Amino acid sequence: MENKKYIIANWKMNPASIKEGFGLLSGLSKGIKKNNAELVICPPGVFLNTLKNKFKKFNFGAQNIFWEDKGAYTGENSALMIKNLGVEYTIIGHSERREHFGESDEAVNLKIISCLKNKVRPILCVGEKEKNRETEIKEQLDKALRDVKKTQLKNILIAYEPVWAISGNSNGVSATVEDAFRGLLLIRKTLTRKFNRRTANSVSILYGGSVNSGNVSGFINEAEFGGVLVGGRSLDVKEFIKLVGNINK
Ligand code: PGA
Numbered sequence: 558m559e560n561k562k563y564i565i566a567n568w569k570m571n572p573a574s575i576k577e578g579f580g581l582l583s584g585l586s587k588g589i590k591k592n593n594a595e596l597v598i599c600p601p602g603v604f605l606n607t608l609k610n611k612f613k614k615f616n617f618g619a620q621n622i623f624w625e626d627k628g629a630y631t632g633e634n635s636a637l638m639i640k641n642l643g644v645e646y647t648i649i650g651h652s653e654r655r656e657h658f659g660e661s662d663e664a665v666n667l668k669i670i671s672c673l674k675n676k677v678r679p680i681l682c683v684g685e686k687e688k689n690r691e692t693e694i695k696e697q698l699d700k701a702l703r704d705v706k707k708t709q710l711k712n713i714l715i716a717y718e719p720v721w722a723i724s725g726n727s728n729g730v731s732a733t734v735e736d737a738f739r740g741l742l743l744i745r746k747t748l749t750r751k752f753n754r755r756t757a758n759s760v761s762i763l764y765g766g767s768v769n770s771g772n773v774s775g776f777i778n779e780a781e782f783g784g785v786l787v788g789g790r791s792l793d794v795k796e797f798i799k800l801v802g803n804i805n806k
Pocket residue numbers: 567718722723724725765766767768786787788789790
């Protein structure tokens with residue numbers, strides 16, 4: 558696993574205007590101190606280029622892509638397009654896309670392959686819908702990583718996001734460090750079986766689901782995640798600055 562820690566800010570379909578987006582990033586620019594974390598802001602696609610050009614100190618990611626490079630696919634954006642904007646990351650297979658847009662494991666796999674081809678780093682989200690249904694995670698990984706080569710795996714970030722712990726579904730109740738660690742071990746084991754131990758250990762696995770400034774350090778320092786994926790709390794400037802500051806505590 559890389560030494561670098563990742564903090565992915567998933568803004569989801571927020572805020573409603575680019576002006577508010579400027580406000581969020583101006584606040585973060587002033588408050589965030591340099592540390593060893595790679596901070597990746599994932600705003601709505603319609604704001605991505607403008608925010609990226611204005612706030613050069615941040616890394617940016619998309620929240621989704623379609624797997625073809627271009628063509629008659631109304632409403633979609635491709636990995637090639639975001640690559641050509643200079644955007645290095647995209648979230649793939651978030652549980653909200655799986656739930657509201659019927660995104661299947663097969664679609665997730667095609668998107669991963671397209672990202673790898675276009676040299677965009679996918680942040681692949683996996684996670685069980687209900688507690689103790691871990692077979693779901695294995696199946697999601699097996700299908701999402703079909704035809705991914707051993708040498709390509711380190712370019713993928715995997716986010717373990719138990720669906721029941723995401724703030725919109727859970728009233729702010731996060732997974733415990735133990736719950737999260739169990740998920741992390743299961744992911745490493747699945748990757749080891751599919752590839753080999755060395756390759757499995759080269760992958761950064763992040764935790765996501767109601768991460769806040771109070772619990773972030775447990776996930777990173779006790780459960781040894783390679784970073785976090787933050788939804789709701791990434792839209793609260795003060796709280797997010799505190800969260801970023803707490804990752805090494
Ligand atoms: P949350 O969202 O931090 O608001 O729980 C995480 C996610 O859905 O990626």
